[in-house]
Amino acid sequence: MHISEAAINNDLIETLRGTILFPMDTHAYSTWLEIDLGAIQHNLKTIKAITKTQVMAIIKANGYGHGVLAVAKAVTEAGAEWCGVARMEEAINLRQAGIAGQIMVLGYSPPRLIPAAIEHDIHVAIYNPHMAHDYVTYAAAYHGRLKMHVKVETGMGRLGMAVEQVPKFLGEFHRHPNLEIDGIFTHFAKADEKNSDTTQRQLSVFNDLLTQLKKAKLCPELVHAANSAAIFNYPESYFGMVRPGIALFGLDPSPNSPLPLSFRPALAWKARLTSVRKFPPGHGISYGSVYITSGCERIGVVPVGYGDGYRREPDQRVLVRGQLVDIVGRVCMDQSMLQLDSVPEACAGDEVVLLGEQGGQRITASDIANCWGTINYEVVCGLADRLPRVYLGK
Numbered sequence: 001m002h003i004s005e006a007a008i009n010n011d012l013i014e015t016l017r018g019t020i021l022f023p024m025d026t027h028a029y030s031t032w033l034e035i036d037l038g039a040i041q042h043n044l045k046t047i048k049a050i051t052k053t054q055v056m057a058i059i060k061a062n063g064y065g066h067g068v069l070a071v072a073k074a075v076t077e078a079g080a081e082w083c084g085v086a087r088m089e090e091a092i093n094l095r096q097a098g099i100a101g102q103i104m105v106l107g108y109s110p111p112r113l114i115p116a117a118i119e120h121d122i123h124v125a126i127y128n129p130h131m132a133h134d135y136v137t138y139a140a141a142y143h144g145r146l147k148m149h150v151k152v153e154t155g156m157g158r159l160g161m162a163v164e165q166v167p168k169f170l171g172e173f174h175r176h177p178n179l180e181i182d183g184i185f186t187h188f189a190k191a192d193e194k195n196s197d198t199t200q201r202q203l204s205v206f207n208d209l210l211t212q213l214k215k216a217k218l219c220p221e222l223v224h225a226a227n228s229a230a231i232f233n234y235p236e237s238y239f240g241m242v243r244p245g246i247a248l249f250g251l252d253p254s255p256n257s258p259l260p261l262s263f264r265p266a267l268a269w270k271a272r273l274t275s276v277r278k279f280p281p282g283h284g285i286s287y288g289s290v291y292i293t294s295g296c297e298r299i300g301v302v303p304v305g306y307g308d309g310y311r312r313e314p315d316q317r318v319l320v321r322g323q324l325v326d327i328v329g330r331v332c333m334d335q336s337m338l339q340l341d342s343v344p345e346a347c348a349g350d351e352v353v354l355l356g357e358q359g360g361q362r363i364t365a366s367d368i369a370n371c372w373g374t375i376n377y378e379v380v381c382g383l384a385d386r387l388p389r390v391y392l393g394k
Contacts, residue, residue: 031271041078056082058245118144149183192254268356286329322359
């Protein structure tokens with residue numbers, strides 16, 4: 001059973017809220033993503049079993065490319081108490097789609113959107129004391145009470161309130177009529193490195209602050225710090241909630257921090273061969289003719305290109321009939337060419353796997369990332385919205 005992301009729009013939100021998953025013939029697509037919602041739910045439940053805490057499922061960037069609405073529904077059904085996103089518009093979209101659990105914006109929230117945050121019961125991050133005064137102005141004008149978590153800078157060097165500012169800030173605002181500060185958190189810079197001195201220092205700074213706040217009876221109720229890597233490398237960082245992102249999707253937090261084997265990848269990228277033909281020796285393939293046939297070669301075309309998020313990089317391979325074959329010539333915006341001499345039985349209409357498994361062979365997001373000189377996060381987050389997403393039933 002499958003459901004197409006095309007069904008997930010404002011006119012069919014009630015369909016998303018329900019349980020219907022209708023059959024989808026992938027032959028209707030030239031290229032598509034298959035997302036296993038059951039794998040995502042399995043991974044989330046595994047994390048809850050490991051940590052025995054609340055979970056904030058980080059589903060920003062369109063659910064790491066997996067499709068945020070379907071992912072949000074799957075993780076909340078599987079027991080995630082919170083969903084975390086980067087921007088207010090992501091959070092509002094989730095609310096309007098019927099996601100009823102706790103939602104938090106982890107990044108910057110423009111003051112003008114504070115009334116929307118109050119209206120939709122969305123938590124925001126506060127990482128600068130001056131922001132609070134702007135937020136109070138809008139919250140008071142709306143006659144509402146804004147929920148927020150204080151973000152603390154402990155060594156990440158990004159967003160975060162200076163440790164020495166936090167007690168004064170909480171002392172001033174912890175009983176404010178327009179602000180409800182119910183959480184405090186930080187973020188690790190090197191959680192994917194086991195026994196990192198940096199992470200230990202961050203934990204020490206954060207724990208010292210928490211001790212100080214508890215003595216002054218200023219500590220917010222919910223404390224959280226652990227991202228995906230910290231869940232496996234730093235159990236002392238669990239506190240009351242963990243924030244898995246990449247691990248939810250069965251992808252390694254880093255090459256140095258692989259997931260346990262029980263985790264399941266959730267995404268595959270597939271396409272159809274749209275053409276197979278022979279070209280004579282000396283024939284140029286694709287833009288710039290950077291690839292020239294050395295003999296009579298069978299060249300296939302697959303309707304995938306950099307417009308879909310498949311980079312214009314050399315030395316890439318895909319799976320055809322369970323065999324790895326080379327992409328030759330330059331990747332175009334919408335199409336790429338394959339060298340098919342090693343798969344003489346390949347023909348137009350065959351399924352091609354760019355990411356995933358076929359015939360016992362597998363191409364992972366990390367394999368693609370290594371080819372591109374980047375990380376697996378960027379591979380999946382860069383998958384274009386125009387790619388149809390077909391959801392496997394839970």
